[in-house]
Amino acid sequence: MEWKTIVSPLKTARFPVPLGWDVPPDSAAVPPARRLVMDIVRFWDVPLSGEALQELELCASEVIANAMEHSKARCTVTVRRVGERLRVEVADSNPVFERGGADPEATSGRGLILVEALAHAWGWHPVAGVGKVVWFDFLESHEARCPTYGWGTARNLCAQSLVA
Numbered sequence: 001m002e003w004k005t006i007v008s009p010l011k012t013a014r015f016p017v018p019l020g021w022d023v024p025p026d027s028a029a030v031p032p033a034r035r036l037v038m039d040i041v042r043f044w045d046v047p048l049s050g051e052a053l054q055e056l057e058l059c060a061s062e063v064i065a066n067a068m069e070h071s072k073a074r075c076t077v078t079v080r081r082v083g084e085r086l087r088v089e090v091a092d093s094n095p096v097f098e099r100g101g102a103d104p105e106a107t108s109g110r111g112l113i114l115v116e117a118l119a120h121a122w123g124w125h126p127v128a129g130v131g132k133v134v135w136f137d138f139l140e141s142h143e144a145r146c147p148t149y150g151w152g153t154a155r156n157l158c159a160q161s162l163v164a
Contacts, residue, residue: 018080023064025073033077034061037088040079046086047140055118056138060088062111063134067092071131085120085137093131097124 071092122136
C-alpha cells in the first residue's frame, strides 16, 4: 500500500490524509491490519510515546477483532489525524453495538474495557442501513526522544527543535 501525503501548493506544509482499507472476515487478518495501523502512525511520525504506541497497537487489535467476531463480515479500518489526535475507526456491517464483560468467568468480552482504559476517548455510532463505526483517539504526546539514542525522553521538547 502506498501512503498519501498532501503537499501545499507552496510545498511548505504537509499533512496526512485519512487512510482506509478493507479487512477480510478472518481472524488471521487482524495482525496484518494492526501492523498496518502502526506502520501508518510511524510513517506519519505521529508524536506518541513508546508506551502510547504499545497501547494504540493493543486498542487497534481489540477493535478490529471485535468487528470480525460480531459481524462475521469484512470491516473497514480508517486511520486519520483530527487536530492533535490520532483516530482509528473500524466500520462493520453489524448495526448492533455489543459490549461484553457481563460474565466475570468469561474468557472474552473485555476488549472495550481495555480500549476505554487506554485510549483518550472512544465511542461508536450507527451508520444508517450499513452498520456501525467504533472509534478511539490517542492524543499526541509532544515528547521527543533525547539525543541519547533511546536512553530517555525529553518532555515538552518539540521533535523539530532537535533537528537543527
